Every structure is written in C-alpha cells, then in structure tokens.
Amino acid sequence: MNNPESSIPANPEAERILRETFGYQSFRGRQAEIVAAVAAGNDAFVLMPTGGGKSLCYQIPALLRPGLAVVVSPLIALMADQVTALRQLGVAAAVLNSSLSAEDQAAIERDMQAGSLDLVYIAPERLMQPRTLSLLGECELALFAIDEAHCVSQWGHDFRPEYMQLSGLAEGFPNIPRIALTATADPRTREEIRQRLSLQRAAGFVHSFDRPNIRYRVAERGNAKQQLLRFLRDEHPDQAGIVYCLSRRKTDDIAAWLREQGIDALAYHAGLDREQRTTHQARFQRGEAVVMVATVAFGMGIDKPDVRFVVHLDLPASIEAYYQETGRGGRDGEPADAWMLYGLQDVVQRRRMIEEGDAPEARKRVERHKLDAMLSYCELTSCRRQHLLAYFGENRDHACGNCDTCLNPPQTWDATDTARKALSAVYRTGQRFGTGYVIDHLQGQADERAERQGHTRLSTFGVGDDLGVKEWRAVLRQLVALGYLTMDIDGYGGLRLGDNCRALLKGETRLQLRQLRTEDRPARRAAGSAAEDLDAADRRLWDRLRDLRKRLSEAQEVPPYVIFHDRTLLAMVTHKPTTEQALLAIDGVGQKKLESYGGDFLAEMIEGLAEVAD
Structure with missing residues (x-):
C-alpha cells in the first residue's frame, strides 16, 4: 500500500471517539497520524515506548472502520486486561483463546460472524489455524493489529516462532490494513519485522524511546537482600513494584524473605500452577502496595499504571529486554525507579544459559552480542539515558540529569x-x-x-x-x-x-x-507521586476519592485503575468538578465512565468539599 504518512488528514470522528469513549481531550505525539492512516485503510509500523499509548493506535481505528478488528497478542493475561478495560468503556471486545470453555468459545465465534464485536484478541498460534482463518473469511474485517511485533524477529530479544506465520495475513487478506506495534526494536530488528510481516511499504511511525520519568540506576551487588530492603523501605514504602530474578528458586526465596520483613510480596514464575499465577497477578493488579517478585515470565502487557519501581536483582539478557521490563514502571507518567544490581557471576550465568540453550549457532551469536551490550551499559561512566536511546537509533546531544551517572557522576x-x-x-x-x-x-x-x-x-x-x-x-x-x-x-x-x-x-x-564507590543514593527521593505535594485539605479529598475507587473496583472485581487512573483522580482534586460537564472535561473521563461513575464521584467530591469548608 502507498505510504500515507504525510497525506492523510486528521479525522474529526477519531477525536470525538478519543474524547467520548476514552476520555482524553487530545492525542499524544503522533497518535493522530497513525489513527488517520490505519482508519483510511493503510498499513502502519509503529514504535512507541511502553506507556506511550500504542493501544489507542489500533483501538480507535477499530471503532472507526466497519467490521471486526483482530488483535494478535502473545499472552492471555495481556488480552484479558485489555478486554476488561475496553468493556468498561462500552466497547464490544472479547478474547478468543484456550482458557475459555468450549461453549464460551463458540459464543464468541458466533458474535464474530454476526458482526456484534468491535475487537477480538487472539494468540498468533490460534489465529493461524486453518479453522480460525476460515472463520475470519466469513467475517467483515476492519484491521489486523500485531502487538509485540518484535517477537517475529530472530534478531530481537523475544523471538517467538509462532509469529513467523503471520506473514500469511498479507496474502490471505490483502485488502485488510495491518498495523504492527512494538516498544523495543533497534534499527536491525525493525527492518527484519518489516520484511517478515510484509510491511516494507507500510508507513513508519518511530516515536522517541525516551521515558523521562524513569530514573535509571545500577549498583554492584553485595548483600542483595539487605540492599533491596533498604531500597524498598527508604525510597518506596507502601508502593507497588516489580522485582525481577533470574531463577524460580531465587524468586520464591526473595518473596518469602520480604514477607518476613513485613512487605506484601508475591512470587510469580512458570513453576507455579495457573491458578496461583492468576491469583497473584490479580492481587498485584488490584493492590496499591504489592511487590511482585518474578521471573521475566511476568509482565509483558501488564497495564498497571502505578508501578513505582522495577528492580533487577540479576543481569537482564539484553538492552531490549531491560528496556521493556523497566518500561513497566511509571506508565502513568509519574516518577519511577529502574534499579539494578549486578556482579560478575551474572556474566557466567547468562553465558551458560546461551551456550547450553537449544538455539542454533546464529541465534547464539546474536544473544552473545546483546549480552556484551548489556554489560557495557552497566559499566558506563556517561549518561545512561543517552546510551539507551542511542542503542535504539535515537541520538541526544545532552545528558538527561535523571540517572545515577548524571546525579552522581563517577570518577x-x-x-x-x-x-x-x-x-x-x-x-x-x-x-x-x-x-x-x-x-x-x-x-x-x-x-x-x-x-x-x-x-x-x-x-x-x-x-x-x-x-x-x-x-x-x-x-x-x-x-x-x-x-x-x-x-x-x-x-x-x-x-x-x-x-x-x-x-x-x-x-x-x-x-x-x-572508581569504586559506595552504593548510589539519589540526591532526592526519586519516585513519589504528585499527590505527595498536596496540602492537607486536598490530601483528604484525594484519600476520599481513592477509597471510593477501591470500593467500586472491589464490587466489580476489577483493578482500581480500570475505574480511573491516579492521574485522573489527581486532576479531580486539582480542578474540583461539581457538575457533569466539568467532570467530563477531566482527562480519563469519557461518556461511558461519566454514566457509570460520575454520580458517585461528584457526590464524593461535593461531600468532601463541604467537609473542608466546615
């Protein structure tokens, strides 16, 4: 298809859906261009950092175009979270995967054929089965969205063979627009994605990879447990975060030890049964001060906005993996910490995993190269953010001022x-x-x-x-x-x-x-919340709104942020709306949420303001 990057005008209907359905007053970055291109029937290739708003780039075109949008996603948990959030907005969305009963799967397939769904989320291996392809051939299709597109690249950090089959979509459905999205891909990986998904002529939308609210820090590992405990108690008391470990055994050990120290910590890894993993993930999603200790099996697609820290107690496999994992912090735009401990034993472990793996020699060479790049990052004496951005092909001529090497320059x-x-x-x-x-x-x-x-x-x-x-x-x-x-x-x-x-x-x-130096301590607290700066009266109002949100989320068995994000609550506290029109002007409050929750929050706001006046 023709490259539409500079020829597609803005879409007023897209702006209306953005406001009324999703509750946002304006698009961010190049979202409007992407939405317009895909809505007009063109292919697109999108690189946008985690938390940058990738989902809107296909969700809004799905509502603009007639027919069913098919979203390819690698994880069941990711699909379920996205569908839960969409249904809260009044969007007809569903998941089609093996976790459903045969009856539920059949019902969703009937809805697909009847045209009563806007979006359906399907894993790649399910999508490319002949039976599923035949089903899609009977449906009116709006678009295909391929999320986590780096999974198709053998040069990428999270290669998944089942993604290789997705190239068949271009041949099987030549007139249906496709949008591929990823948050982590260096220039070489980008070209491979385009080639393998037959998107060479698709419009490219490369956003800045920068996440300025994340503070990057690396320290030599000593007594890792005590270092972690100091970090949690001194800098992130009563906050939600993720602690990544390399092995299942270490994950269980760290989680149990943190609980002994009075911290609400859970373990997550592939060795736990599905019910345990589901329960722990739900607690993390719905809790406001839960620490998830996990292997990298946890986190892809996690949409929890208020993760205040991401800790690596072991060296990540690559800069792409590190960047994707740290990107799960601070998705609400508030400050977050990316804090890593590492030592020489990490190098031995990682190299052993590469050499003893079943990958072909060509893949092992890629993995060795990526590990070397990760080691170089750990020993930087210059700005870490500049180095990370340069790795992804984005050059910046000034230091960030928000990483350990900027705040405490090494000698x-x-x-x-x-x-x-x-x-x-x-x-x-x-x-x-x-x-x-x-x-x-x-x-x-x-x-x-x-x-x-x-x-x-x-x-x-x-x-x-x-x-x-x-x-x-x-x-x-x-x-x-x-x-x-x-x-x-x-x-x-x-x-x-x-x-x-x-x-x-x-x-x-x-x-x-x-030079060797003592473990870095930030010059100021790195990752609080804007709510910490509220005066006493506004703080009481903030607490009231959070309590209301918690009651509503528990009653509906959904995470609190599915009701409203912290940023939306903070805007309510700041602007103090007392009418539906004023509440609708708050970012994150769309028409559906106004109908569902507006009365409760306005009543709480009016009562809280009256209490302050007294």
Whole structure:
C-alpha cells in the first residue's frame, strides 16, 4: 500500500471517539497520524515506548472502520486486561483463546460472524489455524493489529516462532490494513519485522524511546537482600513494584524473605500452577502496595499504571529486554525507579544459559552480542539515558540529569598498570581460575592449591596488594565488560584473556576505569507521586476519592485503575468538578465512565468539599 504518512488528514470522528469513549481531550505525539492512516485503510509500523499509548493506535481505528478488528497478542493475561478495560468503556471486545470453555468459545465465534464485536484478541498460534482463518473469511474485517511485533524477529530479544506465520495475513487478506506495534526494536530488528510481516511499504511511525520519568540506576551487588530492603523501605514504602530474578528458586526465596520483613510480596514464575499465577497477578493488579517478585515470565502487557519501581536483582539478557521490563514502571507518567544490581557471576550465568540453550549457532551469536551490550551499559561512566536511546537509533546531544551517572557522576582513574597486572596474573596462572583465586593471587594470599600449582613463585604473585578485594572485583568486572577478559561457563567462571587485550598488555594504549564507590543514593527521593505535594485539605479529598475507587473496583472485581487512573483522580482534586460537564472535561473521563461513575464521584467530591469548608 502507498505510504500515507504525510497525506492523510486528521479525522474529526477519531477525536470525538478519543474524547467520548476514552476520555482524553487530545492525542499524544503522533497518535493522530497513525489513527488517520490505519482508519483510511493503510498499513502502519509503529514504535512507541511502553506507556506511550500504542493501544489507542489500533483501538480507535477499530471503532472507526466497519467490521471486526483482530488483535494478535502473545499472552492471555495481556488480552484479558485489555478486554476488561475496553468493556468498561462500552466497547464490544472479547478474547478468543484456550482458557475459555468450549461453549464460551463458540459464543464468541458466533458474535464474530454476526458482526456484534468491535475487537477480538487472539494468540498468533490460534489465529493461524486453518479453522480460525476460515472463520475470519466469513467475517467483515476492519484491521489486523500485531502487538509485540518484535517477537517475529530472530534478531530481537523475544523471538517467538509462532509469529513467523503471520506473514500469511498479507496474502490471505490483502485488502485488510495491518498495523504492527512494538516498544523495543533497534534499527536491525525493525527492518527484519518489516520484511517478515510484509510491511516494507507500510508507513513508519518511530516515536522517541525516551521515558523521562524513569530514573535509571545500577549498583554492584553485595548483600542483595539487605540492599533491596533498604531500597524498598527508604525510597518506596507502601508502593507497588516489580522485582525481577533470574531463577524460580531465587524468586520464591526473595518473596518469602520480604514477607518476613513485613512487605506484601508475591512470587510469580512458570513453576507455579495457573491458578496461583492468576491469583497473584490479580492481587498485584488490584493492590496499591504489592511487590511482585518474578521471573521475566511476568509482565509483558501488564497495564498497571502505578508501578513505582522495577528492580533487577540479576543481569537482564539484553538492552531490549531491560528496556521493556523497566518500561513497566511509571506508565502513568509519574516518577519511577529502574534499579539494578549486578556482579560478575551474572556474566557466567547468562553465558551458560546461551551456550547450553537449544538455539542454533546464529541465534547464539546474536544473544552473545546483546549480552556484551548489556554489560557495557552497566559499566558506563556517561549518561545512561543517552546510551539507551542511542542503542535504539535515537541520538541526544545532552545528558538527561535523571540517572545515577548524571546525579552522581563517577570518577575515573588511569588503571593501565593495574589492568596489566590483572591480565598478566590471569595469563600466568593458566587462564582457568575464577575471580576469587585471581584476586588472592594478586594480593599474595596463598593456599594449598596455589602452592601445589607453583603460583606463589610467579612474578605476578602479590603485585596487587595495594588494592582491596572490592577494588579488585570492580577492576575485573570492568575488564570483562570492556572485553579485555572473558569468563568460561564451566561452573567456575574461569577468566581468560579477551581478543582485544594485546595492545593494553604491550603498553600501546591506556585505560580509564571508574572508581569504586559506595552504593548510589539519589540526591532526592526519586519516585513519589504528585499527590505527595498536596496540602492537607486536598490530601483528604484525594484519600476520599481513592477509597471510593477501591470500593467500586472491589464490587466489580476489577483493578482500581480500570475505574480511573491516579492521574485522573489527581486532576479531580486539582480542578474540583461539581457538575457533569466539568467532570467530563477531566482527562480519563469519557461518556461511558461519566454514566457509570460520575454520580458517585461528584457526590464524593461535593461531600468532601463541604467537609473542608466546615
């Protein structure tokens, strides 16, 4: 199809639906262009950060165009959350997947054929079954929306083979517009998505990847449990957040330990049965101060807007995965923390997972490349946000002022001679020992093994006694991140010389490393809520509205934000509407929600204002 990016005019009907159905007064960024292009029957390829409003880009065209919109989504939980929210707005939406009974599936299929649904959410493997394709052939179709489109790319971070079949939609339904959406794709992944989904001629809409409300921080892992507890108690008491761990065992352990410390923490991983996972996810979605400790099996498509922090206790697999996972914080635009702990053992674990995996060698090369990029990010001395944006092809000429390296700039030192000592020690001891042994060797600490190996007689024995264990660990960690050293995956993490260490060993180049520093503490509290700045009277009004929202959400068994987001409640407190017209002017209050909840919230507002006046 022709590229419509500059030729499609704005759509007044789209603006009406935005206001009356979704309750927003204006589009953000390039949403209006995308909606207009797809509504006019054109294909589109959209890159927009998590929380940027991707869903509206296909939901509004689905309501503008005649027929059924088919949304391809990889996770049942994502589908259910989106459908729940849409039904609250009066939109006819449904999920079609194996979690439903045969009777419910048959009923939805009849609704699809009858044209009584606006949107249906289907997993890719279900969509491409001959029976489903035949069913769609009997329906009037508005569009196909392919969410999480990076899953089709083998260069991407979350490749899913079932997405490969989606290229067949272009051939099977050539006159139906398709929109592919993702939040994380570097330039190479974007081209692969276009090619695999036959979207080479689709209009491209690349938004800024920046999430300025998220503060990025990385610290060396010491006593991880105590570091995490300090972070939660000092910076995020009584707030909702996610803590990511690499293994199921660690996930269970951290969640149980946090509960012992008085924190409402839940575990989530693939080892729990479906009922447990569903129950824990529902508690997290509906709670306001629940900490979800999870493997990365949790979170894709989570639409909870008030996640105030995302913690990684282990190194993510790639920058794309890290960016997507941290993007689950602060979707309401309020401040959020992305806080990560990492150490050298992470490198061993991640590389072992790559090498022992079943992926073909070409895929493993991709994964090694992405892990190296993640390590480089951890050891930055420059602005983290600039680095992240540049990774996705977006260059920024100024530092962000809202990451640890901006708020507390690291000091660097000429570590050339120290690095050469470390590299020489690794080489002379045989390139097969782990960091602990190498540090002992450098410090002149001998044990029976060192005596037996004859390492106490080497010229490198004791040459590094001027540095402590923590300092040496920081040096070795940075040498690994910079590629001067590599780590074996034999279970011991043996250090070996990297391919680019020759010039440094020969004295042909010099090396600056970051100085070891105590764990970063933000100059100011990073992630509160705008509600914290309210005066006492407005705070009482805020609490009243939140209590009302909670009662309504519990009665309907939906998350509180499905009723109204915090930002909408805060706007009510700020503007104090006492009429339906004034309430309708608040962002997030559409016609359907005005009908459903307007009377309750106006009554609570009037009563609260009267109480303040007294």
